Amino acid sequence: MGSMLFLILGAQILTGVMLTMNYTADEQLAVVSVDYIMRDANYGWIIRSLHMGGASMFFALIYMHIARGVYFGAYLKNTHVWYSGLTLYLLSMGVGFLGYVLPWGVMSYWGLTVITNMMTVIPGGARALDWFQGGFVISTVTLKRVFVLHFLLPFVILGLSLAHVLLLHVNGSSNPLGLDETNFSVPFHPYYSIKDLAGFALLLAGLVGMTFTFASLTADPLQWQPINKMKTPAVIKPEWYFLYAYAILRSIPHKAGGVFTMFAAIAGIAVFPMISSNENFQSMKACPPARLMFVIWVANFMFLTVIGAQEPTGGWVLAGQFGTILHLSALVMIPMIKADWEFYLFMTAQLDEEESVVNDVKRFLGPRLLSN
């Protein structure tokens, strides 16, 4: 899955550079330039659709990659890989958000307004916001710097990805059973080269299929409407890969509380190595109760994604709050359940040993005690 992520990153950088050749970061010209790419530039519609679909694929793969890491306890093998991966995820979220702003549709502008205003919850945040915007309001200046950041950060992600892989090779890859298999490793070629090629084929089939059939599958219809800065849309929502965080943000009635809870939920996987350092078993293969909790966590993640797309009214608010509590508590409960299960397994062994010692003592001393 890591190799598939590398492939998608490469594809995004390549298509992104090609889009840059025709895009103009200006309030008046951004929509015109995107329209030019879609209608007039040679195969521009393919490049743009690949870039849009590629972003969705990238995040889908990231979430599967993280879930695989949690399930097989990869955070226990090498914590540096885990934390570099978390940094990569946060940077990718930034890049994805910045990229969504560039077409300058209704959702682009209002999404930028919502997310950048989160800065105001920290002390000095209002000044920081003006500094980021390049003024007191969002304007062409803001769009230009968003474009520059969206262009530069993927190369930072590329460099950090290489570091991520180098750190991985310090200890080597883990395995699904979480066993000590240093004596049983297989060569990368042909086992994993062919497996990775199969993954690439599947990924490219999905990406190309999406590009040529349902290119706008994940797009919001409001993106095709011109911006009206005087009229806030009834529903502001980000792309699907941010919806779970958006649901958590909206579930807390307090602004700062919502922002901090959202960041805690996003970066919460950082706690896994901290609270799991004494675990004996790496993979959830050895712990059925933790597997159940994991499935609930993943299902809740999907549930939060659905909630994030709804209007925050009625039962959806309560559902969002419930989902938030479940998401945050699962981050702590999964390692705790694993630790409890191990303790139970090894305690049973100790009890068995103690019982067998007691039985031995009874057998040896019994007749003497009875006779005395």
Next chain:
Amino acid sequence: RDDMRRETPILKEALKRISRQDLEARNFRIARATVLYNAKIELPREQWTELDEDKLYLTPHVEAIKKELKERKDFEKSK
């Protein structure tokens, strides 16, 4: 249970202290588990190790090593 322990420096040290017989049996079980897992085959029921039959061959060594490390650490602190 001791077969499932993850690789740590303490485990590596414990593996140096167990008998050759135990080490070879462990390696066989791990290799078998890996091959069967990849082929998605389960062991026949009669070959399963029951909880009361499971002898902890590594845990005593792991506990002893932890104790030794603690003693060394306390000694270094008291210097």
